Amino acid sequence: MSNQTAISKPDGFFLPKVRRGIQAAMLAVMGQWAFYGIFRCPFLVPFVNCQVCPIITCWGRITSYFWGFWLFLPLSVLFVGRAFCGWLCPGGFVNQMIGKLSFAKLRVRNRVLKFAPLGMGLGLLIVLALWFGLDNPRSMVPIRVGEFWGSLRLSFEHASPYWLVRTFVVLGLVAAGLFIANLWCRFACPTGGLLELFKGMALFRVFKTSACNDCDACLRRCEMGTRPDEVNCTNCGDCLKTCPVDAIKFGRKRKSDE
Amino acid sequence: MEPKKDGVKRRAFLKTAVASLAAAALAPGLLSAGRFQSDSLQVWSCGGLSEAFMEANGLYEQRNGVQINYTGAFAAALGKSLLGGAVTEVFAGRVLQLAQNLRTAGKMLYFRPLCFTEYVLITPLGNPAQIQTVQDMARPGVRVILPLGASPPGGDAVMGILKKAGVDQAVLKNTIEKESCVIKMMPQIISGEGAASIVERRLTRMDRFAGKVEVIPIPEALFPPGPLTFTIGVMKYAKDRALADDYVNFICSDEAQAIFDRHGFIPAASAKGRTLIEKLGVKDV
Ligand code: SF4
Ligand code: SF4
Numbered sequence: 001m002s003n004q005t006a007i008s009k010p011d012g013f014f015l016p017k018v019r020r021g022i023q024a025a026m027l028a029v030m031g032q033w034a035f036y037g038i039f040r041c042p043f044l045v046p047f048v049n050c051q052v053c054p055i056i057t058c059w060g061r062i063t064s065y066f067w068g069f070w071l072f073l074p075l076s077v078l079f080v081g082r083a084f085c086g087w088l089c090p091g092g093f094v095n096q097m098i099g100k101l102s103f104a105k106l107r108v109r110n111r112v113l114k115f116a117p118l119g120m121g122l123g124l125l126i127v128l129a130l131w132f133g134l135d136n137p138r139s140m141v142p143i144r145v146g147e148f149w150g151s152l153r154l155s156f157e158h159a160s161p162y163w164l165v166r167t168f169v170v171l172g173l174v175a176a177g178l179f180i181a182n183l184w185c186r187f188a189c190p191t192g193g194l195l196e197l198f199k200g201m202a203l204f205r206v207f208k209t210s211a212c213n214d215c216d217a218c219l220r221r222c223e224m225g226t227r228p229d230e231v232n233c234t235n236c237g238d239c240l241k242t243c244p245v246d247a248i249k250f251g252r253k254r255k256s257d258e
Numbered sequence: 259m260e261p262k263k264d265g266v267k268r269r270a271f272l273k274t275a276v277a278s279l280a281a282a283a284l285a286p287g288l289l290s291a292g293r294f295q296s297d298s299l300q301v302w303s304c305g306g307l308s309e310a311f312m313e314a315n316g317l318y319e320q321r322n323g324v325q326i327n328y329t330g331a332f333a334a335a336l337g338k339s340l341l342g343g344a345v346t347e348v349f350a351g352r353v354l355q356l357a358q359n360l361r362t363a364g365k366m367l368y369f370r371p372l373c374f375t376e377y378v379l380i381t382p383l384g385n386p387a388q389i390q391t392v393q394d395m396a397r398p399g400v401r402v403i404l405p406l407g408a409s410p411p412g413g414d415a416v417m418g419i420l421k422k423a424g425v426d427q428a429v430l431k432n433t434i435e436k437e438s439c440v441i442k443m444m445p446q447i448i449s450g451e452g453a454a455s456i457v458e459r460r461l462t463r464m465d466r467f468a469g470k471v472e473v474i475p476i477p478e479a480l481f482p483p484g485p486l487t488f489t490i491g492v493m494k495y496a497k498d499r500a501l502a503d504d505y506v507n508f509i510c511s512d513e514a515q516a517i518f519d520r521h522g523f524i525p526a527a528s529a530k531g532r533t534l535i536e537k538l539g540v541k542d543v
């Protein structure tokens with residue numbers, strides 16, 4: 001407990017505030033799409049069949065959104081790894097805010113937590129099986145246009161059991177973030193898992209140098225409960241000024257840094 | 259000379275009058291503001307009509323300064339909700355029986371015929387498999403994609419057409435894919451993956467598909483009667499009956515019906531629509 005409160009907040013370090021500002025802005029830009037994806041998307045896997053979607057009012061149907069997003073995402077991984085999660089994803093923002101209220105931050109290293117991120121891999125496998133194996137079935141009565149609350153009610157009322165299971169599992173795991181901070185983004189999100197798989201290719205990253213003495217000051221600061229350049233690091237940069245021996249850097253990692 | 263001058267004056271006066279009336283008609287929100295007690299109306303309709311309704315609603319809102327709170331979704335689902343505890347002021351549903359059930363249940367005050375749908379054959383541009391009739395889909399080797407898993411009446415209606423044409427088994431043999439959603443199926447025909455399918459004409463009028471497939475009519479005799487009919491009715495929950503009636507009148511007016519026509523429906527007010535009203539017995543009794 002005492003460990004968890006001893007998070008250093010260096011004066012004059014405004015990057016986390018900038019990040020919050022950008023996250024809030026992205027919530028305005030992409031929040032509607034993300035919201036529809038979870039609550040009104042008729043497909044079991046949201047965000048991928050937008051071009052043939054019967055929902056008229058979801059922003060995912062605007063071509064510039066759909067193609068813009070799916071072209072940008074791989075490019076962003078190439079440059080800055082999983083930074084989408086740390087800086088742009090509206091889901092990530094919501095999860096991080098819920099995480100602030102959570103009972104256990106669980107920002108520690110232990111054997112269980114080491115394997116827990118495999119949950120993202122499992123999520124990814126399920127998504128791929130639904131998408132490619134079952135052709136991403138439409139599994140609820142799409143409320144093509146409608147008022148906010150009315151459409152939500154009707155969506156749930158006329159959804160198939162499959163849709164209800166997928167939706168409640170997602171909502172349940174997000175809500176579980178009240179008990180273990182950011183549980184969805186750390187251990188369950190299929191998109192996060194996909195980005196995690198490829199983030200090794202990134203040109204730029206937050207990393208620690210050989211000066212690191214394993215004090216875990218960064219870990220206690222990190223909303224993803226990790227350390228720079230390890231599993232789940234999103235290059236958010238929050239930890240950049242937390243290292244007592246100044247071992248955390250951002251940029252291209254060279255051999256000499258290891 | 260004088261009388262002529264007078265004539266000119268009179269014409270000028272008439273012209274001005276007509277012009278100002280026209281101008282007033284262009285700013286009709288002002289004219290009709292306060293005509294109704296309520297400033298909003300809740301309208302539910304079958305999802306297939308959504309595109310047309312959104313356009314018509316826009317016009318109505320602009321004219322009357324009334325907000326239309328519109329929901330469009332699969333009619334049978336909305337109907338089920340309405341027969342349960344859900345509430346709306348105006349409902350435009352598909353399948354005559356649904357409107358009649360709502361009337362019998364005392365939830366709907368009256369209904370009127372709104373429009374009819376029709377089914378067409380679609381093929382990729384250029385019609386590579388030379389499809390002209392439903393029977394042609396049964397020719398060996400024609401790659402057919404059917405929306406058989408689509409929410410009712412989608413799949414059933416298509417099967418009904420094939421059965422009436424006497425080619426259901428042969429076409430099923432040719433079917434390379436059964437789609438769960440008509441909208442999801444369209445790109446497969448556009449791309450040529452499938453050589454033929456059957457959809458409602460409205461699909462071929464959606465912005466994203468218009469002009470991207472060949473459209474071949476199917477004889478009306480093959481249509482299953484059930485899903486053809488759309489009605490519009492005022493529900494007992496209408497807060498402002500005058501507004502609800504006025505809206506229904508507008509949707510049934512020639513101007514709004516032309517919108518439904520453009521979106522691929524047969525307007526109830528058209529000659530063909532009137533024949534169908536008689537043939538299918540679309541009467542509120
Ligand atoms: S456009 Fe459709 S498919 Fe895409 S996220 Fe929105 S609701 Fe889902
Ligand atoms: S893990 Fe998933 S929900 Fe969380 S920030 Fe990344 S993409 Fe968004």
Ligand code: SF4
Binds near residue numbers: 218232236239
């Ligand atoms: S280790 Fe640092 S950069 Fe990486 S996610 Fe945690 S706080 Fe952000």
